[in-house]
Amino acid sequence: MGQATGTYGGRSAQERRTERRERFLAAALQQFGDRPGYRAASVAGLCEEAGLSTRQFYEEFRNLEQVLAQLHLLVNDRTEQAVLRALTDTAGLTFEQRIGAVLRAYIAAATDDRRRLRIAFVEIIGVSEELERQRLTRRALWVQLIVAEAEAAVGRGEIAPRDFRIAATAFIGAVNGLLHDWTAGQFDATLAQVVDELVALLLGSVRRPGG
Known part of the structure; x- marks a missing residue:
């Protein structure tokens, strides 16, 4: 038209x-x-x-699904910008300090508006194959970021080398599941408790098991 x-x-x-x-x-x-x-x-x-x-x-727009797809990208872009700012602000810090600050920035940006949180972790699930591909593509970018930060920490001698892809993928799955259930009211916890749990989980996931 x-x-x-x-x-x-x-x-x-x-x-x-x-x-x-x-x-x-x-x-x-x-x-x-x-x-x-x-x-x-x-x-x-x-x-x-x-x-x-x-x-x-x-x-x-063609339909409501296209609107949801655009919203999902905007929510992810907003969260990504917060994470990139945190990466810049924490340059020179230790891996543990850096990854903790970055994760807190991610969680703060993802949860400061319950509507955006619901778009990213609840409403997007199971809508269509196209939206699932979009969701998995954006999730893969978060996995790559964690892997890159872990490999940089290896270069600084802070953690032992390993293939971090499985651990990073498992962690992102845990983030998605935890925030989905928290948003849906499946368990009672403060945001601070959720953040602390995820920080501990991430730090543990990138260290070699038994190390």
Whole structure:
């Protein structure tokens, strides 16, 4: 479908489209991340939340799954930016100090809005093969980051060399499972308790068993 290209109200067509898209994503964050949840959401309900029309929705997205996919990427990008800042801020520290700070930055960014937490660890699960591939691709990037940090610590003589891929993959699976269950209310714990448990788990997972 063709798009208007002129200027209206002092804003270009692209600026108006960008604003519309952001309004749809903000509405989706509320509806998917809170109530009614992705599986009970509808295009009509999302449009009502955004204050926009269904015609405008279909100018931006194919369907609700594409909106969820975009939200999932945005949530991961936001968390990744927090982790990269922590990596920069902790340059020169020991591996244990560095990985603890990085994990705390990850958890803080992932959990500061329960709606984003739900998008990343609950609503994305089991939607479609395409979204599962997206989820696993982003998870693989987190595994690579842990492996890179562990191998750098080996180079500094802080930990013994080994193949860290299995340990890193197991740890990321544990993070996903723990945050999923915590978000779903499967157990009672404070955020600080969750963070401390994950820090201890990560530090233990990259050290050679029995070492």
